[in-house]
Amino acid sequence: MKFSILAGVFTAGALAQSGAWQQCGGQNYQGSTTCVSGYRCVYVNDWYSQCQPGAATTITTSTRSSSTSSAPTSTSTSNPGAKKFRWFGVNQSGAEFGSGKYPGTWGVEFIFPDNAAVQTLINQGYNTFRVSFSMERLVPNTLTSSFDAGYLRNLTNSVNFITNAGAWAVLDPHNYGRYYGNIITDTAAFRTFHTNLAKQFASNSRVIFDTNNEYNTMSQDLVLQLNQAAIDGIRAAGATSQYIWVEGNSWSGAWTWNTTNDNMKALTDPQNKLVYEMHQYLDSDGSGTTPTCVNDQIGVQRVIGATNWLRANGKIGVIGEFAGGANSVCQTAVTGLLNHLQENSDVWAGALWWAAGPWWGNYIFSFEPPSGTGYTNYNSLLRKYVP
Known part of the structure; x- marks a missing residue:
């Protein structure tokens, strides 16, 4: 759990450019959608974009599907019959x-x-x-x-x-x-x-x-x-x-x-x-x-x-x-x-x-x-x- 470290990150993100590895977009996100120099905003999923190393750009959920009504398509194959956790x-x-x-x-x-x-x-x-x-x-x-x-x-x-x-x-x-x-x-x-x-x-x-x-x-x-x-x-x-x-x-x-x-x-x-x-x-x-x-x-x-x-x-x-x-x-x-x-x-x-x-x-x-x-x-x- 992120505790106060997370709170500080998101407060800062709402006021200025997002820092390295911080959030910069996503469903219901209200902070900055631009990143500090040397980082670009990379779409991860509809709820989270992140500042990662690279040339500056801005990617928001408006350029992706915003639907949250169903799970995204998975390429994985589920096992027949769930097993107990270890x-x-x-x-x-x-x-x-x-x-x-x-x-x-x-x-x-x-x-x-x-x-x-x-x-x-x-x-x-x-x-x-x-x-x-x-x-x-x-x-x-x-x-x-x-x-x-x-x-x-x-x-x-x-x-x-x-x-x-x-x-x-x-x-x-x-x-x-x-x-x-x-x-x-x-x-x-x-x-x-x-x-x-x-x-x-x-x-x-x-x-x-x-x-x-x-x-x-x-x-x-x-x-x-x-x-x-x-x-x-x-x-x-x-x-x-x-x-x-x-x-x-x-x-x-x-x-x-x-x-x-x-x-x-x-x-x-x-x-x-x-x-x-x-x-x-x-x-x-x-x-x-x-x-x-x-x-x-x-x-x-x-x-x-x-x-x-x-x-x-x-x-x-x-x-x-x-x-x-x-x-x-x-x-x-x-x-x-x-x-x-x-x-x-x-x-x-x-x-x-x-x-x-x-x-x-x-x-x-x-x-x-x-x-x-x-x-x-x-x-x-x-x-x-x-x-």
């Missing part, structure tokens, strides 16, 4: 709260998952939990510095609780490709961070490593190199049995993956356990900041391009974040999304709702038992898809 669950968010307040105090600026709530979800069949954390709290000095013992202990306790219960724990450095707000450019240091982290969990086969949450507004080659550095670092630590989930630029959005992140197909892993993690929200700008879905088919519409990319390149994907508002349009759209993923289970391995956590309160998508808005409105729907 991974299906919920993000656990809280340890990354209090952005900018470092190191912060547990219980004041940030919180770790509630084990009782996690157990409730495990009892209902959810088997995967992506645990967000802050790199600045784990390594408070530099990316290569030693870990903060208390923060690591709390993170490890959360992960061990999940995996000891037989579920999967996804380690999610929730940093948007940044460290203390600055884009990470030192790939060697990034590799060292992942080596050091992986050493802590190398013996736990139920751990999954996520390279970083939602890289955005960065050089596309840098995103590729950071992901490869993370893969190399994890394997160098002796963590050879675990899956690695890699994320892409432009907030790892599924709806722009095939145009923005095509170079990610070059990633290599000696263990052949890479999974391409994409995120997809269903509101007009794809930010997941409103409970309104564009239409009841938008879930399918926004992932078909990614489905085709995965199949064409022989890759496996997972939707690491998705959600919908508490209304019938979104419930239909979410159902369509999950059905599509299951029907194409040769390339999609699962999906995780955003998000649960003790401090979400009345957040529009909260999946924290027993009374989170997302939990009360979607639990019965999502439980149909548990493995």
